[in-house]
Amino acid sequence: MLSRFTVGNFLSFNKPQSFSMLASSIQKHKQRLFEADDVKLLKFSSIYGANAAGKSNLIKAMAFARNIITHGTAESPDTSFYKLDPKAKSLPSYFEFEICISGRLYSYGFEMIISEREITEEWLILLGPSKNEELFTRNSTTGRYTYDTTLLSRKEDAAHFEIYINDLKHVANKLFLQDIVTNKEAIYAENERLAILKQVYHWFEVLDISFPDSLVSGYSCFSTTSTDEILAAIRTFATGISHVEAKKVSKEKALEEVPSDFKKKIDKALVELVNQNKSVNPASGMRISCNGKLYLVRMNEKEPEFNEITFEHNKLKDVTFSMDEESDGTQRLFDMLTVLLCTKEPAVFVIDEIDRSLHPQMTVHFIKNFLALAKKKQIQLVVTTHESHLMDLSILRQDEIWFVEKNALGASLLIPFDRFKERFDKKIQKAYLDGRYGGVPLFDSFFFPQDFVDEDEDEQEELP
Template sequence: MIYRVEIENFYSVRERQVLDLTVADNVRADEEHLMPLYEGSDQRAPKIIAIYGANASGKTTLLRAIEFIAGFVCNSATPTEISQDIHPFNDDECLTKPTRLAIEVGGIINPEYLSEGAPYEMGTLRYELVVQAEHGMVSHVISETLSQRPARKIKWSKVFDRQGNEVVKNAAQFRLNGFRHLLNTLKPDASLISTFAFFTHPTAHFYAKALGSWVYTNLNVVPAFMSGDHTLMQRLKADPVLLKALNRDLSRIDLGIQQFAVEDVPNLGPQGRFTHAGHTRDLPWEMESQGTQAFVRLFPVLAEALSMGGVALVDEFDTLLHPLVLPEILRWFYDDQDRNRGGSQLWMSCHSATLLEYLTKDEVVIAEKTSQGRTHFYTLADMSSQEDKAPVRRSANLYKKYLSGALGGVPIVG
């Protein structure tokens, strides 16, 4: 799980922003909303992180930062690399400065546990990346550092420290024996982890998975009007288990739908069709309601994160979905007895104030943009450190406070 994100000179973020979601064990909070950073940890973090703010305030920037790190760690060295956009803050000074990103995650930190019979060790990992961007892409890596902190320890120890194309430090967990030659061909715009994992380095695979392969997102989905949802239909057609799970939840949120199926049509490929109660003919995908289509598009991201114990990054979570469907999806992530036994997280940007009726102050992040176009983040649990803002009580009505403007993150109209 992700409990800390740091961003500097990335899209609308200019100055370094630190988002720390940890909740100490002595804080009284709704337990179903929180989970330990790792098994046995005294600190907890929320299962759901809801990012609120006015239009263009930088909500998506936070999601993009996490997505970028995950993709860079996993895919930047692969021949089939998908281009990842990266842009510094848009002023003359920042365009020539590096972008700095970091995340901290909790979980298993000892890659040796992958060997049969080896014990596993819990703790936290910290990944720091400093890159120079040009023309919307990484031109070169300035530094890349991975550190770990075992359970009950205070200090971090470095797994590796890369400066440019040189590894200046590596621990036993990231041995270079038999792989040192890769440093001679290390691409300046690729991750050390991604490079070594591609060439089957045993522990690089572990760290790639721990830091990024569990992230699922709708951020880079091709718009429906461009793709006709062809990729979505191919995916559902190829995965009967996912399609069955989708039908189960569709029947719960739309009483009129009896079944959704995907069939191959000559010259068209896989096409979606809905069977409705009382209809003698199936309804084709393009004639279904926009709300149902939105739910189907979002479902694979949520289902895969929940089944894999991963992180779902959802931009515009509440777009087109009925207000009563939204809290139902939140309940999936709160349900650690059935739907979310793997400790998955949901990070979402949204506008729906009614969702605040279901959230606690630990779960709400506010994105605000200054008159100079600079994005700042803060949590409601951290309101006391914000200028001109009072602390938020756990018993406070977040819905009323947000609409009144007391929490920030609302548009100024007129």
Template sequence: MVAANIVAKEKELDDNNVFAVDDDLKLLKSAAIYGANASGKSNLAKALSFMKWFMINSSKETQSTEKIGVEPFELSTETEAKPSFFEIVFLLDGTKYRYGFEANQKRVISEWLSYVPKTRQTRLFERVSDGNSRNIKYLSNTFNGKDIYPKTRNNALFLSVAAQFNVEIAERILDWLTKKVNIVSGLDDQDHLSYTVSSLATNNDNKSKIIQLIKKLDLGIKQIRIKEAEIIAIEQSSYHFKTPYSIKTGHERFDKQDNYVSMKFFDLDSHESEGTKKIIFIAGLLVDTLKYGKVLIFDEFDARLHPLISKAIVELFNSKNTNYNNAQLIFMTDDTNLLSNKLFRRDQIWFTEKNKYGATDLYSLVEYKIQKDASFESYYIKGRYGAIPFIGDLSQLLGEPNV
């Protein structure tokens, strides 16, 4: 998320939403991606999620006969037989790396890694395949993986194999990817509950920050209790298992004179709303991302969240005070309430739109020349930036009414 050379209408956005890596490179703390349904927003998150999984696991969780989980673009005869292309550029310990690969369902066609140790980009390795044979076109002594490449299967990544054999650069890259980059969906919030629970179950600094976040979001929750459920016996077999931790939310009780009486605890799963549950599910993830300067890619970000709560979460990232370690949030959303020039610079807003051939274009609002006081939301709804659905005439959908 490289910042463009622009100035926001609100000067504080330039101060808070952007951070400098060096004299030449500035990055953004957040980016919102908008687009019509079926425009490709979620596919972007899915592609990134696959790339992360394949980089980490292809050497150890796939067999030589297994297909690679890529899907060619089949709406074009030009591309349906071509490999899928993946590439990321990232900073690791202050050094810029560029890594990518091309693959079809049968094999990795090419793979490359370079970095910028000082001022010039330098290749660490380049792998190519002509379909019948495979070879390393270039391998730097810095990467130190000369004896490892022959162990790399056609359907595995050399980077993944190198990490398995303790090549330091590969290990550090995959460790960063595993620990510092999270790709999640707002439709599967319960998957993120384990981190929140583990933080709340231990008396550490994250616990207090999670509870503080939940209190500040006006859910009426004053306390949270975590209790491990009892062991349950399964009558049909001799196995036993433990259910997950139960979460109790504490709400204040008052008498008829509105005086506080006591704290009443409710079961999160059966008594709280879906929106409240989502906030508690992701609270640990948000605190962890901000505290340790991680990257969070969030599909369906606004699902089951009030617009003001979505805005408050974005503001946590767009702030020097709460995001002092320069964590980054990239999210896919349909919540146009967030489309504000008081919240985002133009380079923080992106759109996905399918062209007439069914392919997705990803582009930024910074590509449009607009007045500084223009309403991002109003112009978007009016179709000034594209990336909206064009809905046909529905007035006669069910035919004439029966008289």
């Protein structure tokens, strides 16, 4: 579960800004909180903001950091630093996740000079109520590193670990966390505490981040869920779909007209899927959208099995529709159903622009459905949205609402709604749209072409 995410010097974020899932002392809806290590975590959070305020950039920062952790720096964008400060290009960017694993809180993060693709610092810390424990730290600039010797119970393993971390002390293009979990199984066999490194790495492997244009999603639920369950879920959203069919197709058939660069992305994702099934998540799968069709992929022994999903409407047999024949709203709905049908716990989902192409009532219905499930399941959802109908304190807690807006210098700031100390029964939607809390665009003028004449204005001038 996610406790906090902090980012600095990335896209529109200049100085470090923190987004928190820590629950406040609010008593409302306590049944959907997650308790861990003397703290309580929210299972849902919504992030509001005007266009270009930085909402999506926050999600992009999470995705960027996750990709560095799981794939390395070689293919990372080198222009994603904060460009409004000329000095930022040569300064390190900051990424830190506070996460909950087995009831305990850990801080994992790194600093990176994005323009050079160089990691400068990295750390993993066990957070305690009174004292923190540094499990490892490293600085590739100075070559200094530390690690907790109690992670290793055997001297020979301690010597190997020392070699592994020493080899990377000046290496700036690779994270130690990724290196120590790759092809080093022997060192984990007799060192139970060391397993936390693999668990932290796996947390990032299965962190599900979705954008409106995502073509490949690593969600596990559809590929392990029957079409009957998919249908039961989708029927509650009044789409007109009366039947869902899964038809097995070959990988070659599914990808026959796919561009080569996209096919490489698919092959890379399939390798990751195979690796996940070898380790701790044997039920994992993924969803692929290509050429207007939806494919759910799962592992069948050691081979990926592709199933094309098609739909029937109004109980008309033998009249099927592929995904690109469905409305934009129905297509977007599938990003959301993956959350409701999730079969793995704990699970963290992040969806950017959840209300894209959706009717306001459909967005609200989905969130209400998720919040009901969250009372029983260890699932967590973070969304960005413009949907003001969710600004209802009968639905959300005050600490489940955040705003993003830019300061006078153009840098994005994160603002928690509970800072405003509003009563739990206050009607906040109108106050939000009026700009009371920020996070909305405020307009003070119109644009007219030079030859445009406002006839109403002329009529008013002629009045005596």
